[in-house]
Amino acid sequence: MSALAATHVTVRRDGRAIVDDVSVELAGGGFVALVGANGAGKSTLLSVLAGLIKPDTGGVTLDGAPLGGIDRRELAKRRAYLPQNPRAEWPIAVERVVALGLTPHLPAFGGLPGGLEPRLTQALEGCDLASQRLQAATTLSGGELARAMLARALIGDPQILIVDEPTAGLDPRHALDTMSRLQALAARGKLVIAALHDLTLAARYSTHLMALRQGRLAALGPTTETLTPDFVRRVFDVEARITGAGRDALVDYRGPVSG
Amino acid sequence: MKAAPGYLLPSLALLALVLTAIGSLFLGRVNMSLPALLHGLADPSSLAGLVVTELRLPRAILAIMVGSSLGLSGAVLQGLLRNPLAEPGLLGVSNGAALGAVISIYFGLAHAFGLATPLLGLVGAMGAGALTFAFGRTSTLTLILAGAAVSSLMSAFLAMALNFAPSPYAAYEMSVWMLGSLSERSWDHVLLAAPFIGAGMAILATMGRAVDALALGDVQAQSLGIHIDRTRVLALLGVGLAVGAATSVTGSVSFIGLVAPHLVRPFVGHQPSRTLLPSALLGATLLLLADIGTRVIHTNTELRLGVLTSLLGAPFFFWLVVRLRRLAP
Numbered sequence: 001m002s003a004l005a006a007t008h009v010t011v012r013r014d015g016r017a018i019v020d021d022v023s024v025e026l027a028g029g030g031f032v033a034l035v036g037a038n039g040a041g042k043s044t045l046l047s048v049l050a051g052l053i054k055p056d057t058g059g060v061t062l063d064g065a066p067l068g069g070i071d072r073r074e075l076a077k078r079r080a081y082l083p084q085n086p087r088a089e090w091p092i093a094v095e096r097v098v099a100l101g102l103t104p105h106l107p108a109f110g111g112l113p114g115g116l117e118p119r120l121t122q123a124l125e126g127c128d129l130a131s132q133r134l135q136a137a138t139t140l141s142g143g144e145l146a147r148a149m150l151a152r153a154l155i156g157d158p159q160i161l162i163v164d165e166p167t168a169g170l171d172p173r174h175a176l177d178t179m180s181r182l183q184a185l186a187a188r189g190k191l192v193i194a195a196l197h198d199l200t201l202a203a204r205y206s207t208h209l210m211a212l213r214q215g216r217l218a219a220l221g222p223t224t225e226t227l228t229p230d231f232v233r234r235v236f237d238v239e240a241r242i243t244g245a246g247r248d249a250l251v252d253y254r255g256p257v258s259g
Numbered sequence: 260m261k262a263a264p265g266y267l268l269p270s271l272a273l274l275a276l277v278l279t280a281i282g283s284l285f286l287g288r289v290n291m292s293l294p295a296l297l298h299g300l301a302d303p304s305s306l307a308g309l310v311v312t313e314l315r316l317p318r319a320i321l322a323i324m325v326g327s328s329l330g331l332s333g334a335v336l337q338g339l340l341r342n343p344l345a346e347p348g349l350l351g352v353s354n355g356a357a358l359g360a361v362i363s364i365y366f367g368l369a370h371a372f373g374l375a376t377p378l379l380g381l382v383g384a385m386g387a388g389a390l391t392f393a394f395g396r397t398s399t400l401t402l403i404l405a406g407a408a409v410s411s412l413m414s415a416f417l418a419m420a421l422n423f424a425p426s427p428y429a430a431y432e433m434s435v436w437m438l439g440s441l442s443e444r445s446w447d448h449v450l451l452a453a454p455f456i457g458a459g460m461a462i463l464a465t466m467g468r469a470v471d472a473l474a475l476g477d478v479q480a481q482s483l484g485i486h487i488d489r490t491r492v493l494a495l496l497g498v499g500l501a502v503g504a505a506t507s508v509t510g511s512v513s514f515i516g517l518v519a520p521h522l523v524r525p526f527v528g529h530q531p532s533r534t535l536l537p538s539a540l541l542g543a544t545l546l547l548l549a550d551i552g553t554r555v556i557h558t559n560t561e562l563r564l565g566v567l568t569s570l571l572g573a574p575f576f577f578w579l580v581v582r583l584r585r586l587a588p
Contacts, residue, residue: 052481076484083478089341090474090529103472104484108465111265136529152475
């Protein structure tokens with residue numbers, strides 16, 4: 001199982017710390033929901049954890065090795081990353097989009113080696129895309145596109161999956177569908193880190209909650225213990241009532257914190 | 260549309276190219292019968308032999324080199340920038356080459372030494388490419404903006420050279436050169452341009468994986484192990500070498516680089532990497548056809564290559580607009 005550790009990570013933009021001295025250790029088997037208000041630094045932190053942005057100070061290690069020292073293709077095989085609202089720019093067939101997830105596994109020239117063809121079929125079927133296989137990715141609905149991108153991320157069988165707002169723009173059924181797929185991955189020993197806005201969904205599916213407030217780590221712990229009205233107040237400046245316990249917790253926002 | 264098998268389109272494009280190339284050897288201003296030309300090929304010292312080996316063969320080879328450079332560069336740039344309007348002149352190298360060539364005419368160097376025009380064209384293309392690189396290497400957006408800035412700067416200098424031309428004849432010569440032509444080109448031109456075009460195209464040909472991954476956007480491509488900064492620099496270098504050298508020997512030839520990838524794309528399932536080779540082959544075929552056109556359409560003054568490609572390219576542009584309007588919601 002893989003372990004991702006950040007130590008004293010700070011990212012500055014125009015002198016302002018977007019991510020401020022964050023240290024976390026995350027291990028395989030966990031589904032970590034990263035929450036925080038808009039502009040709290042979630043996306044930036046995810047990019048740093050994915051090795052796409054080099055922090056100004058501090059560093060990230062994957063199984064003890066600094067991310068910067070890992071070959072790009074090697075890193076791409078071990079972790080997958082999906083930005084917010086990922087999409088394809090050309091009307092490429094869904095199967096080709098999903099196959100792009102194998103890019104770090106391919107030689108410099110030529111098509112998909114025959115040996116990888118079953119993996120493609122498996123990835124498509126795993127995300128219920130068998131009937132959309134030859135459809136142009138630009139014509140997919142939001143839910144189908146989200147599944148296609150997830151299949152793209154998972155086809156390389158990465159140990160770590162980092163996803164930025166996987167449920168943004170999805171209707172309840174597709175949001176639940178996406179969350180249960182991420183949960184199943186974590187149950188198989190992968191490390192899943194996802195930025196989320198819906199605390200009720202996070203409570204039901206994630207194993208850990210990680211919260212950012214103005215770039216600083218506000219909380220990190222098992223979801224069932226961490227999610228309290230006090231937590232919501234500290235992270236979002238919102239009064240909330242939480243009914244139900246553990247996985248059935250329902251977060252009801254009452255209003256902004258007064259004073 | 261289901262994409263055709265991988266080898267089918269490149270094979271068909273290659274076949275079309277070979278047939279067109281053979282055709283271009285037999286068609287021209289000097290009408291020669293087939294037997295005479297075949298005889299000429301066997302005996303290069305005869306008149307027919309000279310026409311074929313010293314005039315038409317280098318001309319056809321140059322057309323293939325230039326056309327394939329333009330087609331491949333267009334395909335790579337459209338993939339890199341994910342923009343269907345990207346074309347090889349975007350990075351400023353074509354105008355740089357034109358400026359270098361025009362300077363050689365301005366100072367009368369072209370008359371003193373035949374290859375001065377393409378040589379200075381190469382210098383101009385490299386200078387323009389270096390300028391684009393210096394200002395635009397940090398991101399894809401800055402690369403386009405820097406290319407546009409360099410392009411307009413070169414155009415400004417071109418206009419200035421025309422404005423202050425030493426004689427009306429020089430001004431005429433400059434403006435005609437810019438219209439592009441393959442006539443009066445020799446093996447020297449082929450040999451001069453070949454190393455640059457070869458190196459540039461070799462660089463561009465390695466970019467298939469990168470342009471494929473870039474269909475998902477810069478960030479996802481980067482997460483898939485693509486070195487975005489290096490990809491951008493390689494694209495500029497490849498286009499600079501290939502298109503810079505191509506423009507230096509023929510003058511400005513528009514639309515080939517824009518059109519070829521569009522014609523190819525629907526047949527390869529729009530996958531960027533699979534447009535590269537067919538675009539190069541189709542670009543070469545289109546340029547050969549246009550060059551044949553300039554020779555068989557009889558006009559008092561030579562119909563210039565760039566004029567013909569523009570005349571044929573503009574309606575294509577309209578077709579593209581109509582098609583996009585139909586596809587877009």
